[in-house]
Amino acid sequence: MHAVAIQQYGDENQLEMITLPMPTIGEHQVLIQSKATAINPLDWKLREGHLTSMFQWEFPIVLGWDLSGVVVAVGSAVTEWHVGDEVFARPATSNRGTYAEYVAVDDNLIAPIPVNVTFEEAAAVPLAGETAWQALFNHGHLQPGETVLVQAGSGGVGSYAIQFAKAMGAHVITTTSAKNFDLVRELGADEIIDYRTEKVADKAHNVDLVIDTIGGQGQVDAWAVLNPETGRQISIVGEAPETAAIIKDTNMTFKAIWLMPDGDQLKKIAALMADGKVKSIIDTVFPFSADGLIKAHQLSATNHSTGKVVIKF
Numbered sequence: 001m002h003a004v005a006i007q008q009y010g011d012e013n014q015l016e017m018i019t020l021p022m023p024t025i026g027e028h029q030v031l032i033q034s035k036a037t038a039i040n041p042l043d044w045k046l047r048e049g050h051l052t053s054m055f056q057w058e059f060p061i062v063l064g065w066d067l068s069g070v071v072v073a074v075g076s077a078v079t080e081w082h083v084g085d086e087v088f089a090r091p092a093t094s095n096r097g098t099y100a101e102y103v104a105v106d107d108n109l110i111a112p113i114p115v116n117v118t119f120e121e122a123a124a125v126p127l128a129g130e131t132a133w134q135a136l137f138n139h140g141h142l143q144p145g146e147t148v149l150v151q152a153g154s155g156g157v158g159s160y161a162i163q164f165a166k167a168m169g170a171h172v173i174t175t176t177s178a179k180n181f182d183l184v185r186e187l188g189a190d191e192i193i194d195y196r197t198e199k200v201a202d203k204a205h206n207v208d209l210v211i212d213t214i215g216g217q218g219q220v221d222a223w224a225v226l227n228p229e230t231g232r233q234i235s236i237v238g239e240a241p242e243t244a245a246i247i248k249d250t251n252m253t254f255k256a257i258w259l260m261p262d263g264d265q266l267k268k269i270a271a272l273m274a275d276g277k278v279k280s281i282i283d284t285v286f287p288f289s290a291d292g293l294i295k296a297h298q299l300s301a302t303n304h305s306t307g308k309v310v311i312k313f
Helices: 041-047 119-123 126-139 156-168 178-187 216-225 243-247 263-274 290-301
Strands: 002-005 016-019 029-039 067-074 086-089 102-106 110-112 147-150 171-176 191-194 209-212 232-235 253-256 282-287 308-312
Touching: 029 086, 029 119, 029 290, 041 290, 067 102, 067 119, 086 119, 086 263, 110 263, 119 282, 119 308, 126 156, 126 209, 126 232, 126 263, 147 156, 156 171, 156 178, 156 209, 156 263, 171 178, 178 191, 209 216, 216 232, 216 243, 243 253, 282 290, 290 308
Parallel strands: 147 171, 147 209, 171 191, 209 232, 232 253, 282 308
Antiparallel strands: 002 016, 029 067, 029 102, 029 308, 067 086, 086 110
16 A cells, blocks of 8 residues: 655655555454545644654554544444444554554544535544533533634644634634634634734733643733633643742643543533534645655644645545
């Protein structure tokens, strides 16, 4: 099978098309023929060599951890999935990712694609969608009626977080640029802050939960908008150096999280998509090729794509 991989860490030009053996599947795995994958910051950060302390893998490394496709084989102990099923997944993190024509995936990480969702829309969901879900609910403990500030609401994680929070019955505030106001309003944002011309602390007050997708000064500034008694901030990008001192001797809490792939959560997201309550926002679709992946990485790394960057097989 064909795959796009890296043979060493470096810039996007390290991405090249190679030939690999077909994956073999274990008894609790399925083999999926890829129809689409998507780009996440994890992809290019790992490609650049920033995560070698976490992942000490042998080359070649196939990046990519979003997948939609069709089941073509099932392991001997698999009962829920069958050949021909259209599914999507956030596979386990390994050096055999989803920039490949076929991917072996653990059967408990898979969800069915709703009939009203395309392969491209499905592939945009798993990593960003599950990250948003876990930030809001597993770690942020968002409740109906609470107020949440979603930083960078037009981005991959942010666009799903707005929709999930709204479906939960929360009041949603988000930051974005003026050109994306209509988009985030359509997704469910009740209040919008233009991060280029407005200060978060001037526009938001008494917030229960902040979902931090940007880190740095954005994380620092967000402490001023939180309820001092119940406020909590969940970050997907790590802790700013100033955060510990800011919340010392307060009741506010902070947690930096790392996604744990979860097929059951993906099924819940799929149900919301089937009901028309959640949709994928896709910036650009590139073809599966070395050149397509290079361009996709370049676009994703600008941090200014709207929604997700997708690869179509």
